[in-house]
Amino acid sequence: MKALSSITLAIIGICFAVPLLWLVLASVDAQPSLSVKIPEVFTLDNFGQVLTPSLTFVPLMNSVILSGGCAVLTVVLAILAAYPLSRYRMRITKPFLYGVLFGTCLPITAMMVPVYSLFVQLNLIDSLPGTIFFMAATSLPMAIWMMKNFMDSVPVSLEEAAWVDGASSMKTLARIVVPLMRPGIAVVFIFVFIQAWGNFFVPFVLLLSPDKQPAAVSIFNFFGANGAVAYGQLAAYSIVYSLPVLALYVLISRGLGGSSALAGAVKG
């Protein structure tokens, strides 16, 4: 039984690994094709060509600022919003959660034109903070939804004791609830961060200066004006671009001791 399921699992795992393997092999191949193959001529040239300040380092730095800022802002606002939704019986809870739920399936791309005019009126075009605000707004619905579910699983009894001692609700939130739901917060953080990291269209539209553009915009460079794609460089850039999120994921999941933290997000 154990052997059978191990083998089945391994086969599925190979199916998941092969497309990834292509990225790795093509990035060190002097003449990459579209199929997985051992490079005939091994080279690091592709990495050499993409590892320049304007192609890689500046955009990655911007990605960190945008995704990090967006994730932090989203998490803070989502915790604050989740608290009353989870703890009090209010008339607005239900409509608010429904509204938020519909927000999760918004086709953001289709709305970018009014968003642009809004940003012009608010004088936020080409502003990193402005872009962070917008990206946070788009990820908030899902974050609030997940955060409320996490918070529901933290027992109220602990807070009640603190209330009796005269602590305000904000104080109990900060001192008692937040520390108890650290794993949940980490999950929401990484979830938001990963989505922001891959977001191309929003920063492309809202930022003008090339030195503020994130890596998601830079990678589209490799798809060429006249259509000529350099596969090796694209693969190398893909790896460089993906490493930070992979590293962050490993870091956070190590800190949480595995994936069990996700449980609370959906238990409801």
Place this chain on the structure above:
Amino acid sequence: MRTIPLLPATVLLAVFLLGPILSSFYGSFTDSSLSGSAAAGSKFIGFDNYSALFADPDFPTAVILTLLFVIGSAVIGQNVLGLGLALLMRSSGRLVRSVVGTFVVAAWVLPEIVAAFASYAFYRDTGTANSFLALFGIAGPSWLYVFPMLVVILANTWRGTAFSMLVYSAALADVPDEIQEAAEMDGANGWKRLRLVTLPMIRQSIATNAMITTLQTLSVFTLIFVMTGGGPGVQSTTLPLLAYQEAFKFGQLGFGTAIATIMLLVGAIFSIFYIRALRTDLE
């Protein structure tokens, strides 16, 4: 008083999301355009965009393809495979479990454009899938051309399963062992145990997870755009691709936002369905 902590999030949502949504919705009743004379001053045209949309033969195709994509890759692909992986992991060796888990999660963590490009390379006629089939003397088809929907569904399953797998692993870990054992004592076999004991226990997780993955899958654009461009013909043009083509390729913003409004409706229908399934959750 109690609602004060809700305020910052509400303000941010109202300013940056609600405003543009209302504006988009209004735009779907105008001939607003990116270029051309309509860009110099758009005018209200009532339901013209919607009637043009319903008369467009590509539109029903796009709705059907979108449903196919969501049901195929989110409901069946990610959820069933995710649950399957979670179950297999419980009964597999530790090493296999952690190695496979790493690969599955890596596909999820990858930025969408990178995942899309890796999938494109995998399924192209000279790509890895066909190189593999060639080992057995099978000349593989041009996947992206002959089975465009199947291929984007497989790719989106590959990319998104990790989330469901993590959720279900966690949910299964919470099912008390005693219940499992009790069922075993009663002589229930593996499948029966799963159907009668385990699944009902994690019903809530299944419904919520299905909803999250559905809503996320509904607006998938980059993956399909890079792999097939919506083609051949319109055979993989889902609603987001149709909206993009009309709004940005042809510059017809009003028409494009009309499609976006329809997408919201589709999302709402799915949501209502799942909320019904969740029933008590929002009470």
Place this chain on the structure above:
Amino acid sequence: MKRRLAAGLAVALSAALALSACSASSDSSAEPKTIKVAYQTTATFNQMQNLMAAAKSQYEKAHPGVTIELVPIQGESADYYTKLALMNQSAATAPDVQYEDTFKIQSDAAAGYLLPLDDKLAGWADYSQFAAGAKSAGLGADGKTYGVSLGTDTRALWYNKDLFAKAGITVPWEPKTWADVLKAASTIKAKLPDVIPFNVYSGKAAGEAASLQGFQMLLYGTKDTLYDTSSKKWVTGSQGFKDSLKFVQDVYQGGLGPTPQQALDPNIFTNVTAEWLPKSQLAIALDGSWQSAAWIPTGTNPWPEWSTVLSQAPMPTQLGDAPGVNSMSGGWTLAVGAKTKAPNLAFDFLTTALNQENSKSYDIGNSQIAVRNDVATDPEYTAANPSFGFFSSLVANTHFRAATEDYAQISNAITVAMEAVMTGQQSVDDAAAAYDQAVVGIVGQDGTQSAN
């Protein structure tokens, strides 16, 4: 909010018009001293970046106190147009000078994004150096000039001399009719079964390349046309349209082209430029003059032997009727934004960016056909690339797109018709009828006229 935006737009527009009207005396002393220049850049297209950086430093040196602010937009064409249109919708972000595709000029001029330049061009001596065709490519629907050409491109048949020799076809190859082209392709198919005989871009995936490099290269070589420029109506029901579709059908259904699968791959361009041509897997390609830009040492796919392996032949007209050959041209311009507060300064900068030296280095670096006579005849230019002489000679018989506001949608309808016949889903007559119906749907019955 939309209405407020529209109102703001109108105010800004009329202000800009008033400004340009009273400042036609080319007095820029009262204008702001900073201008914004927007243009496209990608990892494989840095020539515009180079041109603008050079022009900026030249201009700022010659005019102390003036600041040229460069706003490069990283992204492929569709994204570039979107971003540029958005920037142009707001006075606060509208660029003063912009890199503008010739086929967007009519549409963007109608949108009120571009400033007419006729008064200013009258005072610029260099403008007499520009070829007539290039000048007309900068015209709006109202007959005013909105863009000044950076260079153009032409399209023709590239062919592989080695493969031709192996197949026993005489080189240099000089096809006189469409039938000659198909005959050569058939010969290659018979003699060299592993080679793709002939590529014509076709279908929705190839998009504008299918419409322009493929279909219109054919149609403009028949007795018919796509758009009647005098009556300003789109032509329906023409025999030339059907004959062009028939040619596409012959190529694909006759096995003379790539498989439909290969042709409908969204990345077909990379396959042609980076794989099929350099690896001698493709014998004849109906393609653009810029192809060699990828193969020169600074290109994305350096291929030193390209100029000895490949040669070029003009695309013949259908039956060899005068002028015997056909070509289509596109190309990009520099334009001044309608919302600029410094129209004279912006135009003055444009003349620096497009002077003889700058035009020359741009045209060489980007494998462009020179549109300035003093560049086209410059020995440094003609010696820079062995294919320049050939492609420049096509300019005499070239056509420009009917780039009206509706062009993008019409062009899409063309690719739909091409795809239907190449895959065998529709007959030529059915596909042509479907196209006619689509055109009526786009421009209305009034916007069309029957070919008969």
